[in-house]
Amino acid sequence: xxxxxxxxxxxxxxxxxxxxxxxxxxxxxxxxxxxxxxxxxxxxxxxxxxxxxxxxxxxxxxxxxxxxxxxxxxxxxxxxxxxxxxxxxxxxxxxxxxxxxxxxxxxxx
Amino acid sequence: xxxxxxxxxxxxxxxxxxxxxxxxxxxxxxxxxxxxxxxxxxxxxxxxxxxxxxxxxxxxxxxxxxxxxxxxxxxxxxxxxxxxxxxxxxxxxxxxxxxxxxxxxxxxxxxxx
Numbered sequence: 001x002x003x004x005x006x007x008x009x010x011x012x013x014x015x016x017x018x019x020x021x022x023x024x025x026x027x028x029x030x031x032x033x034x035x036x037x038x039x040x041x042x043x044x045x046x047x048x049x050x051x052x053x054x055x056x057x058x059x060x061x062x063x064x065x066x067x068x069x070x071x072x073x074x075x076x077x078x079x080x081x082x083x084x085x086x087x088x089x090x091x092x093x094x095x096x097x098x099x100x101x102x103x104x105x106x107x108x109x
Numbered sequence: 110x111x112x113x114x115x116x117x118x119x120x121x122x123x124x125x126x127x128x129x130x131x132x133x134x135x136x137x138x139x140x141x142x143x144x145x146x147x148x149x150x151x152x153x154x155x156x157x158x159x160x161x162x163x164x165x166x167x168x169x170x171x172x173x174x175x176x177x178x179x180x181x182x183x184x185x186x187x188x189x190x191x192x193x194x195x196x197x198x199x200x201x202x203x204x205x206x207x208x209x210x211x212x213x214x215x216x217x218x219x220x221x222x
Contacts, residue, residue: 033211048209088152095157101151
């Protein structure tokens with residue numbers, strides 16, 4: 001499957017600070033998805049990006065797909081304790097879905 | 110959206126035994142996926158299960174160790190065979206719903222002693 005590197009592995013922030021996680025691929029991606037997994041839970045779909053340079057927003061979350069479709073980012077503005085969890089980028093390859101290594105976010109109140 | 114019922118939610122098993130995990134979906138789906146998530150790690154795709162055909166396994170996973178059944182479009186099982194402590198993990202089934210979103214079962218936390 002497609003290999004995507006995700007950084008950072010961990011991020012600890014104070015509530016109110018911003019947070020960004022990045023996914024990088026050595027190959028061009030057809031699309032990229034983002035999921036959030038709360039502690040003890042299963043991954044939940046957040047967004048799908050398809051177009052080169054695409055930017056989508058969901059309240060405090062901003063998702064970007066690189067112009068070359070080889071990288072993507074998720075930015076959270078003014079984190080809250082409810083943002084705690086692990087964020088995964090996911091790539092699709094021949095109808096199979098492969099997870100990035102994930103970024104675990106901890107938010108201190 | 111798709112609702113997936115997965116069981117058991119957790120089990121503690123002895124080395125050398127086998128465990129079968131079941132997933133029931135509330136709608137007909139073509140493809141079902143089985144993932145493994147080791148402690149503190151990401152999800153690793155084990156295999157893709159299509160109804161009416163053999164499951165397709167990813168590199169590092171074999172049918173003898175992880176046999177899969179897919180008797181119809183709403184149900185699948187994954188068996189973890191001849192278990193060892195290294196098989197301790199969370200196992201998740203998943204389906205592709207509308208707009209290529211993945212939906213997951215609640216997972217099976219397996220501990221092998």
